[in-house]
Amino acid sequence: MRKTLFAIVVLVLGLGAYLLRTPPPTPARHATVPRSGSSSVSAAFENHSDGVEVQGEGAVARILPDDSEGSRHQRFLVRLDSGQTVLITHNIDLAPRLAPLTIGDRVAFRGEYVWNPKGGLIHWTHRDPAGHHEAGWLKRLAR
Numbered sequence: 001m002r003k004t005l006f007a008i009v010v011l012v013l014g015l016g017a018y019l020l021r022t023p024p025p026t027p028a029r030h031a032t033v034p035r036s037g038s039s040s041v042s043a044a045f046e047n048h049s050d051g052v053e054v055q056g057e058g059a060v061a062r063i064l065p066d067d068s069e070g071s072r073h074q075r076f077l078v079r080l081d082s083g084q085t086v087l088i089t090h091n092i093d094l095a096p097r098l099a100p101l102t103i104g105d106r107v108a109f110r111g112e113y114v115w116n117p118k119g120g121l122i123h124w125t126h127r128d129p130a131g132h133h134e135a136g137w138l139k140r141l142a143r
Contacts, residue, residue, distance in 0.1 A: 042082050044113040045120050053134055054122065057108040057141060060101060061085055066092070073123075074098065078107060086113075087121040090138055095126035098138050111136035 040054040057080075064075040067089065074090040074097050088109060090098060098107065111125040112133075127135040 054113045055110040106141035
């Protein structure tokens with residue numbers, strides 16, 4: 001009798017835990033974001049998207065000082081062909097710096113978009129050493 005009661009309690013607790021678990025967030029508002037091209041960045045900006053993989057290219061509009069708090073990041077603004085600017089934050093502790101970089105250089109990128117009212121930012125422009133995140137990249141294009 002005790003074993004049966006114990007089994008029922010375990011079953012009820014397990015079922016309760018299953019029913020009360022929080023489902024993963026569904027990125028429904030991100031479903032229409034194209035995965036490549038600068039239009040993917042524009043769509044992510046218009047949709048206020050966060051955590052969306054995007055790909056694009058543009059001209060370096062401004063070079064900012066490195067962010068040295070925590071992991072070091074090379075930072076620069078890219079002006080897309082649409083006119084929108086996006087901040088690239090490239091982790092230089094995990095990947096080589098894109099150098100030498102000058103204003104007007106054309107760059108292509110793939111990474112994770114994070115919305116902000118100034119145009120957004122792109123990070124994860126490198127591989128994830130832990131293998132949990134989709135790999136991104138940065139490359140300089142011919143002018």
